[in-house]
Amino acid sequence: MSLRTRLIQMTPRFLVRIFAGPYIAGNSLAMALAKADTLFQNQGLHSTLDLLGEGIQHEKDIDHEIQQYLEAIDAIGDRTYITLSLKPTQMGLAMDPALCQRNLERLLEKATSRCIPITLDMEESRYTDATLELYRTLRPKHPYLGTVLQSRLFRTKNDIPRYLDGLQAHIRLCLGIYPEPPEIAFQQKTEMKENFYQRLGQLWDAGHFVAIATHDEALIARCLQLAKDKHIPPERYEVQMLLGVPRSAIQQQITQQGIPVRLYVPYATTWDHAYAYAKRRLVENPQMALYVARNILRQFFGLFRTKTALPPRSS
Numbered sequence: 001m002s003l004r005t006r007l008i009q010m011t012p013r014f015l016v017r018i019f020a021g022p023y024i025a026g027n028s029l030a031m032a033l034a035k036a037d038t039l040f041q042n043q044g045l046h047s048t049l050d051l052l053g054e055g056i057q058h059e060k061d062i063d064h065e066i067q068q069y070l071e072a073i074d075a076i077g078d079r080t081y082i083t084l085s086l087k088p089t090q091m092g093l094a095m096d097p098a099l100c101q102r103n104l105e106r107l108l109e110k111a112t113s114r115c116i117p118i119t120l121d122m123e124e125s126r127y128t129d130a131t132l133e134l135y136r137t138l139r140p141k142h143p144y145l146g147t148v149l150q151s152r153l154f155r156t157k158n159d160i161p162r163y164l165d166g167l168q169a170h171i172r173l174c175l176g177i178y179p180e181p182p183e184i185a186f187q188q189k190t191e192m193k194e195n196f197y198q199r200l201g202q203l204w205d206a207g208h209f210v211a212i213a214t215h216d217e218a219l220i221a222r223c224l225q226l227a228k229d230k231h232i233p234p235e236r237y238e239v240q241m242l243l244g245v246p247r248s249a250i251q252q253q254i255t256q257q258g259i260p261v262r263l264y265v266p267y268a269t270t271w272d273h274a275y276a277y278a279k280r281r282l283v284e285n286p287q288m289a290l291y292v293a294r295n296i297l298r299q300f301f302g303l304f305r306t307k308t309a310l311p312p313r314s315s
């Protein structure tokens with residue numbers, strides 16, 4: 001274990017809670033729903049709820065996760081502005097892909113009958129094949145199922161025809177949070193972002209729906225300009241961001257153009273899971289600690305106001 005990882009693991013709970021506070025809706029489904037309702041009613045923002053769970057290694061723990069998701073599907077009811085996201089390893093992917101598929105089918109049966117979209121998040125590259133294989137298998141029966149592609153990975157360009165051909169898929173495109181080695185992934189953010197832009201065009205050309213998941217305002221502006229140039233109607237894309245990242249000005253500009261903005265809203269059922277999640281994110285991406293510190297300062301002093309101009313809506 002590196003010194004950095006050890007230091008993060010030793011961080012006192014109250015500090016982790018300060019770090020996690022803006023990013024997590026709370027420690028119950030009710031709190032997550034209340035957050036989603038407020039975001040929609042006050043700012044017109046959509047949500048995708050994500051139940052945090054860590055270190056799932058036993059089938060009985062997976063059952064618990066499934067129960068929580070089934071409850072969430074019931075509770076969402078007819079709120080069309082809420083979807084769900086989940087990590088395939090929460091459903092047993094690391095233990096056995098066939099078990100994961102059976103568990104997902106249990107969930108999807110109910111979600112599909114209620115027209116509630118579920119997105120399979122993308123984890124480390126060792127799970128990419130299995131996740132995309134699950135997607136290709138399950139999507140034809142479940143038209144509300146989505147998944148994620150990471151522009152950090154070289155393979156994404158080939159995964160689009162290989163796994164998504166003919167599916168009219170629902171794809172969240174992001175950089176990818178997990179560090180990956182230089183043999184398989186871009187190491188510079190500028191390269192990941194250029195690849196993001198190229199893969200977005202490729203996905204649209206192949207007829208897929210794309211959720212543009214980034215907080216980089218210049219990249220968002222470029223992507224929205226591409227939608228305009230390619231005459232992509234707003235039914236075929238949305239912009240996604242994480243709860244807690246202060247982007248309200250640009251979110252408002254985008255929603256005013258009739259383009260949906262959806263926030264990723266994590267919630268826990270115990271603070272232990274929330275602490276574990278926050279620590280894992282910090283280990284994976286220590287820059288996040290800087291972001292949080294900068295964001296707290298930004299809110300405090302009103303610094304670094306957004307200057308990015310979005311392209312005007314096409315007529």
Ligand SMILES: Cc1cc2nc3c(=O)[nH]c(=O)nc-3n(C[C@H](O)[C@H](O)[C@H](O)COP(=O)(O)OP(=O)(O)OC[C@H]3O[C@@H](n4cnc5c(N)ncnc54)[C@H](O)[C@@H]3O)c2cc1C
Binds near residue numbers: 122216241
């Ligand atoms: C809705 C959504 C879902 C995602 N799902 C996945 C997934 O399934 N798999 C996966 O690997 N990755 C996922 N990610 C993470 C994504 O891959 C990136 O790691 C993350 O969004 C940061 O990249 P960026 O495009 O915002 O660009 P960056 O250049 O990293 O960030 C641009 C700016 O945004 C701000 N910012 C970015 N992230 C944060 C943060 N966490 N806190 C505070 N400020 C921040 C900073 O000001 C930063 O300078 C998801 C991201 C979003 C928005």
